[in-house]
Amino acid sequence: MSDEDARDAAGPEGVRLQKVLAGAGVASRRVAEDMIVAGRVRVNGTVVTELGRRIDPESDLVDVDGTAVQLDQSKRYVVLNKPTGVVSSMNDDRGRPDLRQYTRDWPERLYNVGRLDADTSGLLVLTNDGELAHVLAHPSFGVTKVYIAKVEGRVTAQTIATLTRGFDLEDGPIRADKARLLSASNAGDGSLVELTLHSGRNRIVRRMMAAVGHPVVELVRRQFGPLHLGTLPVGRARELTKLERGALLTLSRRGAGDAAPTESQETE
Template identity: 80%
Template sequence: MSGFETPEGIRLQKVLSAAGVASRRVIEQYIVEGRIRVNGETVTELGRRVDPETDLIDVDGTAVQLDVTKRYVMLNKPTGVVSSLRDENGRPDLRVFTDDYEERLYNVGRLDAETSGLLVLTNDGDLAHVLAHPSFGVTKVYIAKVEGEVTAQTISKLTKGIDLDDGPIAADKARLLDTSRGSSLVELTLHSGRNRIVRRMLAAVGHPVTELVRRQFGPLHLGTLPVGKTRELTKIELGALLTLSRRDSGVAEAPGEQQENE
């Protein structure tokens, strides 16, 4: 970022005001109240200057994005769309949604073609890498429609753990939402990044998935966003997402490994 006021950087009030946090006067009050940290240290002086390109700032423990060129979008991905920006087999891909934005957006993690629900699109490569990496273990919540009438014993089995071909797995949470006429709705909460893990878990306990939607990704909730629609994240959502990504931004990259949650 160019245009520093001095070689030492830009006043904190100016940087946070430009980022849309609050007015400079309000930010000064935040500083007095000890509500702002720079690189983990509470700011105490009103004349504090920062480098927006390198310093990490949070207000009340929530991270702030200083780079206004970064864009963060929530998509309710329909079934039949692959989580790729160019599918080699000619199937519908994410370009139908990313072409609406000037920035070149990328998907954070993946959902398979027949799974719908919450997918994040962004041009923030650092955030995308951290949140999508299997080692990071972001919590995801899915609702699955399955064959058969699920029992309380089956729900317990999902949380206690089951053995799959690639090792044991247990849901963080599981609950039965509905069961009738030979099918059931099950909500699963997982932090695993293993391939098609929800479908494989439910098949392993005798209830193959017929429909699957991801309702939550970390602090983000799909809410009432219609299928096939996008919206930009709110400042509160973005702050929560950045805070989550900065919590463990030192995750090492595993070559060739990419998350496909469902």
Template identity: 80%
Template sequence: MSFTDTPPDGAPEGVRLQKVLANAGVASRRVAEEMILDGRVRVNGEVVTEMGSRIDPESDLVDVDGTAIQLDQSKRYVVLNKPTGVVSSMNDDRGRPDLRRYTKDWDERLYNVGRLDAETSGLLVLTNDGDLAHVLAHPSFGVTKVYIAKVEGKVTPQTIQTLTRGIDLDDGHIAADKARLLSSSAEGGGSLVELTLHSGRNRIVRRMLDAVGHPVVDLVRRQFGPLHLGTLPAGRARELTKVERGALLTLARRATDEPSGDQET
């Protein structure tokens, strides 16, 4: 059902918009009413200012001030700081440490969005929202990930330019969306490089840095779309905050509204 006022037969359908906003934790019902009157609330992309408006929380999309609101409370969104030595699987058939140990605090059956190889640590999203997972994981939607790599050797500004211009690997051309040299030691202590990519290719960061002559010593993913690892300790998981959920859902809705580019898969 699309949002509507009371139908012609007089039997109200759906839930009043201000109640939906209050149930979602946006604000009290009275403050939600003020938001509606001020034109700050949209349903399915249209501003709604009528107090009698009712919506279907299961199908209608609501945003406030341009930020998506989570209405389906059965969906869970969790961020994990995956340690090294753990494979990105919920049930590893080779008996290696997997992600199941980090989902025990949630009743829902969570799945990882994309993968980090066993030697790579950092931010991994776990969710039971398949639609959102598809947007985050598929490179055609252009969701970027930020990695910090400690590499062998002294990385030069020319190498950084090569990474952003692009290099040819055995499975095709690849270029970093952004690359930045964080530190470089002339005494053989290695270098720190920040890479931003949206590619979903297997072990792509390691292969890119290998190709420019700087094998990876340590690799961590610090950011995934609007989500930051912050100070979350290795091996710990937490639910996203309301602000983080809003940013993630907003990104997903915008991505599906825009035409996808011809990016690598």
């Protein structure tokens, strides 16, 4: 153990910032020192340039170049490509296939962030970070989700305009943040539509498409905030990369100080 490590272990005032950054996998201690001197590191929102700065990794928030750094290694972040036929629950009381089968590779007790309808496949986040789950799951924080919907009929440009302009459903007005037509059958028997939404109302994509005359045949969520499904196979789960964790934690910290949510958790 080096003299600096010994002081960190014994000192009640915290751990040196460069050691914390190195331990979090940001960079080597020497490179971390260069980052600090260059003004690229913030602690609790304030730029720190002194190499002697000590912090408490359990309570202080650190970011580098505006991206949050995960200091609490007890937190786990997993992305799942949920298949259809699986309910978004860790213990379904009706005996249907649930999410427990996808969490067996991790010792932590993980929970799903929000929900996907049993008939909807795609990106679902599993974590034991309650604060992050609260921010991500609730529409009042404005986290966007991107869906690909296979629908009946030939969708027109006018229909896409209606989706983005907005209209009324039985539970109030709704509009897509973005909408675009990906493909449409010349025979008029089906189309692929991409919808971006931050609303979390129940089965909202299906209800929107039905309201404009194009019921959903298949639905998949491809993106959740900064996370993309990519090439992850259906029914497979993986831990987030360091970059993905940073992006997710940055989003969570920005939303943590917002007002209390006013809508129910999203279900699609």
